[in-house]
Amino acid sequence: MKRFCLAVALLAAGPVMAEDPVWPGIAAQLYGDRPLRDGASVIAIDAPYRSANDARTQIAAQVVAPDGLQIGQIALVLDNNPMPVSAVLALAEPQARVFVDVTLRVNGPTPLHVVAETSDGQLWVAESFVKTSGLGACSAPPGTDPELALATLGQIEISAGGPLPGDATARLSALTSGAAAQKRLDVALSHPSHSGMQMDQVTLLFTPMRYVEQVQIDLDGAPYATVTGSISLSENPAVSLSVPRATRQVAVTMQDTDGTVSRAQKDLTEF
Numbered sequence: 001m002k003r004f005c006l007a008v009a010l011l012a013a014g015p016v017m018a019e020d021p022v023w024p025g026i027a028a029q030l031y032g033d034r035p036l037r038d039g040a041s042v043i044a045i046d047a048p049y050r051s052a053n054d055a056r057t058q059i060a061a062q063v064v065a066p067d068g069l070q071i072g073q074i075a076l077v078l079d080n081n082p083m084p085v086s087a088v089l090a091l092a093e094p095q096a097r098v099f100v101d102v103t104l105r106v107n108g109p110t111p112l113h114v115v116a117e118t119s120d121g122q123l124w125v126a127e128s129f130v131k132t133s134g135l136g137a138c139s140a141p142p143g144t145d146p147e148l149a150l151a152t153l154g155q156i157e158i159s160a161g162g163p164l165p166g167d168a169t170a171r172l173s174a175l176t177s178g179a180a181a182q183k184r185l186d187v188a189l190s191h192p193s194h195s196g197m198q199m200d201q202v203t204l205l206f207t208p209m210r211y212v213e214q215v216q217i218d219l220d221g222a223p224y225a226t227v228t229g230s231i232s233l234s235e236n237p238a239v240s241l242s243v244p245r246a247t248r249q250v251a252v253t254m255q256d257t258d259g260t261v262s263r264a265q266k267d268l269t270e271f
Helices: 002-012 023-031 146-152 176-180
Strands: 036-038 043-046 057-064 071-078 085-095 097-104 110-118 123-130 156-162 182-189 212-219 222-228 238-244 249-256 261-267
Touching (some): 023 110, 023 123, 057 071, 057 110, 057 123, 071 097, 085 097, 085 238, 097 182, 182 249, 212 238
Antiparallel strands (some): 043 057, 071 110, 097 238, 110 123, 156 182, 182 238, 212 222, 249 261
């Protein structure tokens, strides 16, 4: 519960206005004077050098806790997005090794920071940079018909069993025993993810903000992880994460900012 409250607080920070470089201001607003340790040996970021589709860019991270510690929370921060804290993954029970992948809007060329919190309260940060077309993905018109988007809103597809990606650093790739105990869970959400910055091309009015606020993932009847979203989530967002190989059942509950709640469940016979 404590980690989830922190996730909400991070997103509630909302748009951050600061001169370049913006990261020091964002970090101070989110974490105060808490030290941010170099996470190069803890976090491996998987993000494109240049986004092929600004409105739907996969941002992923593989995180392995230092010896004796576990990962409780991971935040994906796109510094120059209107709402920089783009997604926060909070684990009900901290894990030694965590993979997360989320499809996001990248509003323009931006530094990318991934912040992981370990079970002892330490914060670890790694950074990258994503180049884009610079056309403003958060204000781009929706890619699907609005009526169709509303008709399918809330549909959830669950799949699992795919391999986790390889690690990007020597330290992470050396921990193969941890990876062998996990498999990839993919959750596809049907939702227009209106940012509040998109203009209706007919009425010339802005479409009200409405996005996926929270995705709760339960495994075998027990809470496993919560993803807290933002306007940075892409239209029809996809969330992937590592789960124990022995998992037999997944239940997903999605809630958006309008209070709409959708649920789906799947037995994982392929595990």
